[in-house]
Amino acid sequence: MKLPAWLHKFASPPHVYGFAGALYPWLLGLSLVLMAVGFYGGLVLAPADYQQGDGFRIIYVHVPSAYLSTAVYALMATASAIGLIWRMKVAHAVAAAAAPIGAWFTLLALMTGAIWGKPMWGTYWQWDPRLTSELILLFIYLGYISLRGAFDELGKADRASAWLAVVGVVNLPIIHYSVIWWSSIHQGPTIKKLGSPSITMEMVWPLLLLIFAYSLFFAAILLQRLRAEILDRERYSRWVGGVVQATASPT
Amino acid sequence: MIRVLWAQIQRDLRVAYRRAGDVASPLMFFALVTSLVPLAIAPSRTVLQNLGPGILWIGALLAMLLSLNALFRQDLDDGSMEQLAIGQHPLPALMLAKSIAHWLVAGVPLVLLAPVLAVTYHLSAPTVSALMITLLLGTPTLSLLGSFGAALTAGVRQSGGLLALLVLPLCLPVLMFGARATALAGLGESIAGPLYLLAALLALALTLLPLATAAAIRISLD
Numbered sequence: 001m002k003l004p005a006w007l008h009k010f011a012s013p014p015h016v017y018g019f020a021g022a023l024y025p026w027l028l029g030l031s032l033v034l035m036a037v038g039f040y041g042g043l044v045l046a047p048a049d050y051q052q053g054d055g056f057r058i059i060y061v062h063v064p065s066a067y068l069s070t071a072v073y074a075l076m077a078t079a080s081a082i083g084l085i086w087r088m089k090v091a092h093a094v095a096a097a098a099a100p101i102g103a104w105f106t107l108l109a110l111m112t113g114a115i116w117g118k119p120m121w122g123t124y125w126q127w128d129p130r131l132t133s134e135l136i137l138l139f140i141y142l143g144y145i146s147l148r149g150a151f152d153e154l155g156k157a158d159r160a161s162a163w164l165a166v167v168g169v170v171n172l173p174i175i176h177y178s179v180i181w182w183s184s185i186h187q188g189p190t191i192k193k194l195g196s197p198s199i200t201m202e203m204v205w206p207l208l209l210l211i212f213a214y215s216l217f218f219a220a221i222l223l224q225r226l227r228a229e230i231l232d233r234e235r236y237s238r239w240v241g242g243v244v245q246a247t248a249s250p251t
Numbered sequence: 252m253i254r255v256l257w258a259q260i261q262r263d264l265r266v267a268y269r270r271a272g273d274v275a276s277p278l279m280f281f282a283l284v285t286s287l288v289p290l291a292i293a294p295s296r297t298v299l300q301n302l303g304p305g306i307l308w309i310g311a312l313l314a315m316l317l318s319l320n321a322l323f324r325q326d327l328d329d330g331s332m333e334q335l336a337i338g339q340h341p342l343p344a345l346m347l348a349k350s351i352a353h354w355l356v357a358g359v360p361l362v363l364l365a366p367v368l369a370v371t372y373h374l375s376a377p378t379v380s381a382l383m384i385t386l387l388l389g390t391p392t393l394s395l396l397g398s399f400g401a402a403l404t405a406g407v408r409q410s411g412g413l414l415a416l417l418v419l420p421l422c423l424p425v426l427m428f429g430a431r432a433t434a435l436a437g438l439g440e441s442i443a444g445p446l447y448l449l450a451a452l453l454a455l456a457l458t459l460l461p462l463a464t465a466a467a468i469r470i471s472l473d
Contacts, residue, residue, distance in 0.1 A: 037353040084466075139420040144415055159470045160403050164417065167399065167463050171421050174452070178424040 011088050012232045014239045020230075021221035027223065031216035038213050041206035049203075053223060056203075058116045063207060064214035066109035069137060070172075072218065073103030076144075077169035080162035092158035093233060096148060097225035101218060103141035110134055133176040140168045154233065253313035255340045255349045256430030263352035266325070273321060278360050282330040285368045296373050303372030304382060308370075310467035311361045312393060312426055315416055318357040322349070323405045323468065336472055342465040350391075350398040350461065358390035374437065375398040388449040392425050395456040395464075402464045406471035425452060450453060 009015050042060040049056040076098045114124040127133065144161055153158035179192065207235035234240045267274050288306050289299055335345050352425040365386055369379045400418035404410035432445035 101418055136420045136423055139416065143413075143416045143420065146406075147403060150404070150409070150413055156406060156470050156473065160406075160467060163467050163470075164403060165464055167460075169419070169457065170455075171424075173418070174424050174455075178427050178448070 001239070011086075013090060013091055013093075013152055013234050013237075014245060016090050017227055017230050017243070020227050022218055024223045024227075025218035027216050034209055034213035034216065038206045042203070042210065046203045046206060047200070050122060055116065055119055058112050060118060060207060060210050062109060062112040064211045065105045065112065066134065068214055068218055069102060069106040069109050069134065071215070072098050073107060073137065073165075073169070073172070074156055075139070076102060077165045080165040083158060084162045084166070089158070089233070090230070092162060093226055093229045094222070095162060096158070097229045098222055099141060099145050099148070101221055101225070103145065104217070106134060106138040106141060110138065129176065129180045133172070136175050137172065144168070155158035197206050252340075252344060256344060256351075259345050259348035260352045260355070263349060264355060267352070267356045273318075273466055274356050274360070275316040277357055278364060280317050281310050281361055281364060282368060284313065284357040287308040299372045300374060303369065303374050304378065304437065305430045306372075307365055307372070307382060308367060308386075308389075308426055308430040308433065310418075311365065311390065312422060314361055315357055315390060315393045316396060318353070318417060319401045319414060319418070322353060322398060322401040323471075326383055327405055327471065331394035332468065333472055336469060342469070343461040344400070346398060346464040346468065347457075349462040350395045350464070353398060354391045356396035358394055361390060362386045375437070378433060378437040381442050382433045382447065383434045385442075385449060388445070388446065389425045389429040392449070392453045392456045393422055395423050395460040398427075399460050399464045399467060402471070405468060411449065425449065428452070458467065 039060065043057055063171050076095045079091045079095040081089055083095065116126050144164055147162045147164055150158045151160065229242055264341055285307055292298060323332060336342055360395055364380045365382055369382055398412050403417060404414050407413060428445040428449045432442040436442050
């Protein structure tokens, strides 16, 4: 199979480096503005929940993090598969750059969930399907990062960790559905039912906006990490030397 | 193709037979760990009956993990893996044979030892048979997953802890269905559901994982 023509440019590290650098400030700026709006809407404008009081407001951190923890993994596995199939080094760099961010979002989702769980459920932790899958996802991220770190050769690290990511993506739904066997106390999804949402619109729009803002924020951080990753990988090439000389200001 | 598979299995079994000490150590580990638990907790009959299925399953899982470290080491060191990779037979099939051989050497003895240990946990006869059936269905999946993990870490020096970190999360469904079915049998309920799921997992692992294992072992040969 051949790559579409416009994708070929993205196989070239200098092109991606420049592209990511141009896009980064825009994405970051937009995500920060949207986050400010979303947090104002969620933390100030939205009414307190009639049962959970102000405690529910932690969902404005929890839900976007949980969403991104899985979305980042999907992106990482897709990039890994692209890297394996078309031997595209930039795709491996994307996967490598995404993994730590995904792991942090997973940890954030788990921790905000625990903080919320103590007053609401009366316990920090419960062996509930979603919590357990999220914890396992964290371990898979950590395994991926450790495996990558264990190799001396970059090419081997790329391919081995890419295979792990691909096998993990088959396994994650299996893990998720197998833990569903245990009775769940996690509340059902509330924002999927947009037709008749079980929470008021005043609470929903900041949440949707924040999910979008967090995704943009992730994209911005990913691009910046990707730039660092590419510079590191290409450190012996001529164009990186040029970048370094241009950045080091002449005194 | 079957002949090639069989020849590879025979060869691996012969190698294992001549290094019987390596084969025995996971078994001893299994027996030791599962005997330590009752000594560490209050060994009352009901507690042991409740915890038994889970502990025996975890013991089996860890024992399998212990035997994985050396799975490809010797073949990689003496160059026979390279011969397999450049030979005319498809590498995934040979990897499947290696997983089967690993299961015969590391998995089947665990299945046979489990009822003896189950007696020390005062498990009832239906529970013991459920334990054996689930182990029989679950350990091949563990062998296949473990082979994949061992292949990924074959080129890494300090691979022991890393192997556990990679393989254990992937083994979670097998552990849960296996221990769950055994516990259900203790309550006198039907275990058909988890058994079907274990069988489904095995079918999936059997078809897909040898491909991934072969790809992973090729990385370490580069």
